[in-house]
Amino acid sequence: MAHLSATPVLDPGQDRTMILNMGPQHPSTHGVLRVLLEIDGENVVRIMPDIGYLHTGIEKTCEAKFYQQVVPLTDRIDYLCPMTNNLCYALAVEKLLGLEIPPKAQWLRVMLNELTRINSHLVWLGTHAMDIGALTVFLYCFREREDILRLFEAVSGQRMMTSYFRIGGVALEPPLGFFDRVRAFADTFPSKVDEYENLLTGNPIWVMRTKGVAKITAEDAIALGASGPTLRGSGVDIDLRRDMPYSGYENFKFKVPVATEGDVFARYICRVQELRESIGIVRQALDGMPEGPIKANAPKVVLPDREKMKTQMEALIYHFKIITEGFAVPAGEVYQAVESPRGEMGYYVVSDGTAKPYRVHMRSACLANLQLLQKMCEGKLIADVVAAIGSIDIVLGEIDR
């Protein structure tokens, strides 16, 4: 929140331009983003994003919690992809601990992570299309999103703040019939993507509003720190799931959609193709779901099953110890990055050997992507600012933390 007042960007004696304040309560800023625009008629001369309205000091809070207590905080960073954040944090701490995760937990994580990606992309597609004026898509997207949220509720008990991935595995065994429900969703979803594409991809109004708008070259995108579909829309072929695999992604076959134009339409195409690839990964995970435990064999780190606590003294003791004292993590530092729906989500965790993290830092993909706005909008029309903001898919909770 850098500017309590509009920054004076007008030079004295120059009266062609004016300052326009957009947000923080603007419907197309997806949260509470404030953008200061210096405009000359319809043209944007300067654009300056102003963030910090959602800053809650999560990184500071993490330092005062036990390692396992940080998991629910990670949900709240990016409320559109809670599972991705859970996964990234859990992987980082597991790397610090040197924990081996059983295959079934890994496959469950991959499956739910891809459902989260679909969930997040659906919200992006709906709101982005609504910003540009295509209202119908929003209703369609939220229809399918509701199905995914019901699946999340079935598996974790929560629709949005799932906290389902824990350090050492996942929280609970999925309920009976859960995989059938996921399969039913996976079978119908591709036809739903066709529906969205029917409404948008060939729609002349949509194409005119997005093609050639807010262009960014590959060099600029790399220099400005873009990642995820925003970077791939400019022709840079990198996807951490494929190139630096984690959590068993090396066992899955999928294509990484890349477009070269670098405009709003290219980013749209990348994300819509990702919807199809993600549902393919979900189906592979269902077909090959291994049997076995869902938690690592590490009684000092992983909470025991409820049943065991009622019958075994050791389990009860471990449970008590973990809840009251946490568990010590060997000193060290790790940086774990995952491919979130928005790009490279990274957790940098430093341990000093105690039960509380010394430092947790979240590398936010949106914060870096937001820096592209200047290159995308300056010298262009003011009407395209909304399309540019929508196309980098920002979540302010993640930017401000």
Add this chain to the structure above:
Amino acid sequence: MAIAPPITSIEQLKGHPAIARLQQWNPAVIEAVKFDREEMSITVERSALREACAILRDDPTCSFNYLSDVTCVDWYPSEPRFEVIYHLLSIPQKERVRLKVRLAGDAPAVESITSVWPSANFFEREVFDLFGVRFTGHPYLRRIQMPENWEGHPLRKDYPVEGYR
């Protein structure tokens, strides 16, 4: 799964392209190296940071062309108090390296790398805002998350979690 002990000898690690390149440039800039949990950390001398970044970015063998992240750790009350941490990624090689700079507690400052990667702009502003580390040569070093009139730097270890009330 036991964790292998970290390797800190520069002799053992000089095969790594980033270390080899920095040694070839100027062996004095490397203060320490650590290979721990499959991750490479190189502590470089404060005044050489910007040039080291530019060299690692432009060198064809390592080509760390992407800046993932800039952050900071406060080791209060020990000195040097601050460690500013840069995570670099090589998109062609699919490889990461971590650069570190140690800064003393009174008036911590390091050269900004916005001239190497413009993406450092927001990251460095955030470190300045939350830790009070100054980046010399930054184009717009102002608070980014906290209100402009805020006092203190919340992520410092001597700042209470519940704040001052």
